[in-house]
Amino acid sequence: MLNCYVLSPSILVFDGIADKSSTESVAPLTFLAIQQHCTLYEDFIDIVPTANSITLYLRDPKRREFWRNYILEHYLKFEYQRADATVHCVPTRYGGAYGTDLAALSTLLSQSVDEIIMQHSAFEYMVSFMGFLPGFGYLTGLPPALHVPRKAVPSTKVPSGSVAIAEALSAIYPSASPGGWHVIGQTDLKLFDPNSTHPCLFKPGDIVRFEALND
Amino acid sequence: MIEVVNPGPLSTVQDLGRFGYRQQGIPQSGVLDPLALIIGNRLLGNRDDDAAIEITAGNAVFHFLEDCSFVLMGSSLNATLNDMPVHRGWCMQAKQGNVLRLKGSQYALRSYLCFAGGIDVPQILNSRSTDIQGQFGGLSGVPLQSGTVISLFKPQQIPVPKQGALQPSYLNHIRVLPGPHLACFDEHWKCRFTEKPWLVQLSSNRMGTRLMRDDVEFFNHNIRIPSQAVHPGVIQLPPSGEAMVLLADCQTTGGYPIIGQVIEADLRHFTQLGSSQPVYFEFVDINTAVTAHQTTLFHLNRINIAIENNKKK
Numbered sequence: 142m143l144n145c146y147v148l149s150p151s152i153l154v155f156d157g158i159a160d161k162s163s164t165e166s167v168a169p170l171t172f173l174a175i176q177q178h179c180t181l182y183e184d185f186i187d188i189v190p191t192a193n194s195i196t197l198y199l200r201d202p203k204r205r206e207f208w209r210n211y212i213l214e215h216y217l218k219f220e221y222q223r224a225d226a227t228v229h230c231v232p233t234r235y236g237g238a239y240g241t242d243l244a245a246l247s248t249l250l251s252q253s254v255d256e257i258i259m260q261h262s263a264f265e266y267m268v269s270f271m272g273f274l275p276g277f278g279y280l281t282g283l284p285p286a287l288h289v290p291r292k293a294v295p296s297t298k299v300p301s302g303s304v305a306i307a308e309a310l311s312a313i314y315p316s317a318s319p320g321g322w323h324v325i326g327q328t329d330l331k332l333f334d335p336n337s338t339h340p341c342l343f344k345p346g347d348i349v350r351f352e353a354l355n356d
Numbered sequence: 357m358i359e360v361v362n363p364g365p366l367s368t369v370q371d372l373g374r375f376g377y378r379q380q381g382i383p384q385s386g387v388l389d390p391l392a393l394i395i396g397n398r399l400l401g402n403r404d405d406d407a408a409i410e411i412t413a414g415n416a417v418f419h420f421l422e423d424c425s426f427v428l429m430g431s432s433l434n435a436t437l438n439d440m441p442v443h444r445g446w447c448m449q450a451k452q453g454n455v456l457r458l459k460g461s462q463y464a465l466r467s468y469l470c471f472a473g474g475i476d477v478p479q480i481l482n483s484r485s486t487d488i489q490g491q492f493g494g495l496s497g498v499p500l501q502s503g504t505v506i507s508l509f510k511p512q513q514i515p516v517p518k519q520g521a522l523q524p525s526y527l528n529h530i531r532v533l534p535g536p537h538l539a540c541f542d543e544h545w546k547c548r549f550t551e552k553p554w555l556v557q558l559s560s561n562r563m564g565t566r567l568m569r570d571d572v573e574f575f576n577h578n579i580r581i582p583s584q585a586v587h588p589g590v591i592q593l594p595p596s597g598e599a600m601v602l603l604a605d606c607q608t609t610g611g612y613p614i615i616g617q618v619i620e621a622d623l624r625h626f627t628q629l630g631s632s633q634p635v636y637f638e639f640v641d642i643n644t645a646v647t648a649h650q651t652t653l654f655h656l657n658r659i660n661i662a663i664e665n666n667k668k669k
Contacts, residue, residue, distance in 0.1 A: 146536055149589070149617050150646050154536065156584065176379070187378040189585035191609055196585035198378070202646070271381040272583065272609030275490045278381075279583075316490065335480050335492035341380040 143167055143216055145209050150202035153209055155216075156194035169193065169269060169281075173346045174219035175212060184208065190345050191270040192279070221346070228348045231313065231328050233262065233304050235353055239327035240304070242292070246323050249289060258353055260284050261304075261325060266311055266349040271341065276315035276333030278343040283311050295321035302327045304351065311351075315341075326351075357421040358471070360504040364416035364458070366562075369475055369494035369506075370604075371407040374483035378608045384588060385485035385493065386604050387468065388562065389627040391652060392429035395521050396470035398656075398663060399427050399447050401513030406474025407484035409500065411467040413630070414460025418469070420450040424508065425472035425516035429523065431464030431628055446520035464526070465630040472511035488562070488605065519666050521659045524652070526628040528553075530601075530618055531640045531648065532591065537613035540579050546639065548574060549615070553634030554599060562605040564592075565626050567635060572597045579613050586610040589618040601626060621648035 145155050155175065157167025172190040179188050179197060187198040199205055235258045236243045247254045266280035273279075283306055291307045296319065299305070303314040305322035312322060315332035332342045343349070360367070372393065373386025387393045387410055394404045414433040428435055428444045435442040435458045442448060442456070444467075450456065458467055477484050477495055486494025495504060538546065554567035569575075575597025586592065590602045592612040601618060602610075603626060618626075619640065629635060 147642065148535070148614075149533055149620065150642060150649070152587070152617070154584065156536075186375050189379045189608060191583050191585060193582050194584040196587075198587070270583070270609065271379060272585075273381060273607055275377075275382040275487075276380065318489075333490075335487075335490065335497075340377070340382065340481060345379065 143171070143213060145213055147205065147209075148196070150205065151199040153197045153199065153205060154194060155197075155212060167193065170221045171216060171219070174221040175216055176345065177222055177225065178219045179208075189270075191272070192281070223346075226346045226348055227344070228350070229330075229342065231304070231330055231349060231351045232354050233326040233328050233351045235261075235304075235326035240325040242305075242323040243325045246289065246325065250287065252286070257287065257325065260287055261306070261311070262351040262353045266351075268343045268345050268347040268349060269310075270345050271343065274315055274318055274333075275335070276341040276343065277312060278345075278347070278349070280311040280349055281309065283309055285309075289323060291321040292323060295319055296324075299324060300327065302329060304328055357508070358424070358506045359419040359421055360500045360502060360506065361417035361419050361455070362415065362502055363500040363504070364411060364414055364460075366412040367409050367416055367500040368486040368488065369407050369477055369484060369500070370410045370486060371484045372405045373485055373604060374481055374487070374493070377481055378585065378587070381608050382481065382490070383487060383606060383608060384604050385483065385487045388466065388604055389430055389468065389624040391624055391656070392468050392523060392627070393470065394656065395445070395523060395659060396427045396429040396468055397474070398659060399445075399519055399521055400425060400470055400472040400516055401511065402470070402472065402474050403512075406470070406509075407477065407494075408468050408470040408475065409506075411458055411469060413465060414458045414467075416458045418456045420452055420454045420456070421505070422452050424450050425511065426450060426456075427470050429468040429470060430466045431461060431526075433458040433461050433464060433467045435459070435467070443520075445523060447516050447518055449516075464628045466627045471508050472513070472516050473509040476507040476509045517666050519663065521662070524655055526625050527622075528625060528629060528634060529636045529638065530622050530625060531644060532616035532618055532637050533642060533645055534639055535591065535614035535616040537579065537581060537593075538615050540577075540613060541615075550637045550639065553636050556629050556631055556633045556635060557598070558631040560631070562603055564603050564606055565601045565629060565635075567599045567601070575599070577613070581611060581613050583609045583611040584614075586614070589620065589623045590614050591616040591618065619645040619648055621645070621652050
């Protein structure tokens with residue numbers, strides 16, 4: 142059941158939190174489908190999906206009720222068009238100086254370093270949504286065997302290009318930043334370039350594969 | 357050209373902000389008080405979105421390397437031009453060699469230094485604003501340094517008329533729309549939240565104003581919510597109970613409960629709220645938010661009419 146609330150005169154939020162009358166939740170792709178649909182219109186300054194919500198920033202608050210009703214009425218008919226998704230291959234150097242948390246993670250998960258690398262690079266991920274830093278994508282699809290809570294003490298500086306995991310997600314740090322995810326490797330891929338017309342490599346819905354490089 | 361002799365604790369080039377990039381994780385940036393920038397720009401005959409310098413706390417010195425009209429908005433931070441007081445909201449004519457000093461004030465925090473013509477830096481992602489975290493925009497993506505020289509565009513209007521305008525007052529009574537996670541708490545909690553002032557913490561910055569209270573334990577919680585979009589004006593409640601009002605440089609998504617959204621007309625008040633100052637919250641409805649925004653627009657319209665009339669003289 143899609144739920145909608147107004148956060149300010151020009152901000153609409155849709156989320157899939159189940160209410161008392163229904164237990165069905167909303168499929169994550171629904172929010173990407175709503176985003177694709179709304180992008181066709183000039184009514185929005187920004188459209189920000191996350192894993193289970195989407196926030197619409199309207200140019201004109203007078204259009205709020207129209208969009209609220211329209212989306213609640215029609216969202217089940219929106220289909221996410223996979224054709225828009227780009228597949229990215231991320232060459233990654235795992236472990237050692239590149240993946241400073243990998244050894245500790247091996248103990249934590251009771252798996253060998255090689256097993257972790259094999260699992261992480263064997264699966265396909267989807268960019269669920271962007272946030273935290275310019276160009277930072279939250280990647281869903283981490284195998285359950287690698288699910289692990291965030292670090293108890295966040296690192297003060299995670300290097301740019303760090304490939305990391307936390308909870309049920311994987312991610313790549315586009316720039317150096319403090320962070321609480323477990324760093325398992327590093328890539329040279331540039332994820333954010335403010336001087337480009339397309340500043341971010343990833344967009345919601347894209348597919349990401351990690352490829353282990355041998356030093 | 358203007359030389360930065362001393363930028364003080366933080367001076368950055370900002371315009372109205374960066375829009376259309378939130379879904380990629382790129383923050384809005386831009387001035388904390390858009391109204392101050394718009395009024396300043398209109399007084400000088402600039403475009404609303406022309407870039408100015410946002411000066412934090414004072415202790416800043418600028419040296420004019422050319423004749424130039426400017427206006428200080430926000431707070432004047434006890435500014436002087438060659439030792440003569442500068443009042444905020446008034447167009448001033450600086451001569452080549454003049455020195456502008458902003459000492460600072462115990463009652464205010466930020467000043468906007470707008471120049472006729474606006475600041476000439478490249479637009480990055482449709483904005484001249486400095487993204488301090490992302491290190492792009494403004495002058496090479498960094499705050500102003502001692503010795504930095506700033507270029508200006510040619511003024512649109514020469515000479516700039518002698519005129520001034522009043523800014524609506526800065527207050528510490530903040531009207532808030534209820535947020536989605538207020539429902540996690542009861543009526544008593546809501547009363548406790550608004551009955552006493554919250555104090556601004558020293559760790560506050562352009563990303564957010566962090567708030568504290570002596571009874572903060574009451575607001576501790578362990579409510580987990582999935583990440584959702586956040587933006588300037590959102591009031592987040594981290595598990596510690598220390599509420600945080602997000603400002604222009606905030607991240608685009610966040611996972612703390614959202615207990616409210618500061619109404620657009622009141623968000624500018626945080627521009628001047630410095631460490632240990634009290635902030636009072638009041639929950640209001642959406643009609644109040646709309647009316648308050650209209651009042652702001654009326655104020656701007658009155659200024660427009662006065663500026664037009666002044667041109668005819």
